[in-house]
Amino acid sequence: MKKTIRKIFRAFNYDLFGQTPTIEPSHVELPSSFLKIETPPKADLPSIEELYIMFDKINAFYFANKLPQAKIEYSSRMTNAGSYTPALKLIKISKKYHQIFPDDIEDTLKHEMIHIIHFYHNAEFKKEALRIGTSLKAKPHPALRRKPKYLYLCPGCKKEYPRQKRLRMASCGDCSDKGRFDNRFKLKLYKS
Ligand SMILES: [Zn+2]
Ligand SMILES: [Zn+2]
Known part of the structure; x- marks a missing residue:
């Protein structure tokens, strides 16, 4: 049995270094x-209420509360991380994406919040993205x-x-x- 355990640990250690166990x-x-x-x-995702709180914090911290309020919804179909629809003043957050990358949610929200003032990924958008430290492009679903x-x-x-x-x-x-x-x-x- 001792020998077996040693073997298992050896297999396990090998795995840590990304090698195939022998x-x-x-x-x-x-x-x-x-x-x-x-x-x-x-993964458990923040509630809509928590997303609104996150929105307010980002708005206060990075935009001096100057961004107009937007609606926030989860989308269960969307495969990109997020989207913003100006006509509806609506930020959509992808469930599928964030169930795989829950840590990206703040980044997605920040990115979509810039779209409230800059619709396109143009030079102004990029300047804002660099200033507040968020992704320059919408992130596609990892499966794609x-x-x-x-x-x-x-x-x-x-x-x-x-x-x-x-x-x-x-x-x-x-x-x-x-x-x-x-x-x-x-x-x-x-x-x-
Ligand atoms: Zn089964
Ligand atoms: Zn974008």
């Missing part, structure tokens, strides 16, 4: 904590921007798990019994 996980006995349940990426290196598939429900990193002992979060690793639904590499 042993196959199926050859060793793994502690249950090593087994993982994979769930599709999701960066292809996942690996695509895993649940043998049960056929749900796709796009991942940038290799998975070893991982099973489907929807099918696995009681949220524990379930060998029947071990994710299979479909494409890499």
Whole structure:
């Protein structure tokens, strides 16, 4: 057993340096904590009220409260990080994008707030973006921007798990019994 544990740690350490472990996980006995349940990426997003508070703070801090009030909504369809519609005075924040990159939300809001005064990504827009430290361009959804290196598939429900990193002992979060690793639904590499 000691030897097995050493093997696991060796495999684990190798992984830290981005190298392929020399042993196959199926050859060793793994502690249950090593087994993982994979769930599709999701994150709790701020409420609309919290977004309005964020808007007020950014307006006060960077714009001396000079920006006119805009409406803020979440969009569940939009794949770009955010958008601004002048006719409606409406900022839309993409759910899909920020469930993957929750830390980007303030950046997106800042970017869209500049659009209240500068519609195009022109020189004036860029000057403001540099001044308040935000992205120059709207960020597209990562699925469109960066292809996942690996695509895993649940043998049960056929749900796709796009991942940038290799998975070893991982099973489907929807099918696995009681949220524990379930060998029947071990994710299979479909494409890499
Ligand atoms: Zn923009
Ligand atoms: Zn499944």
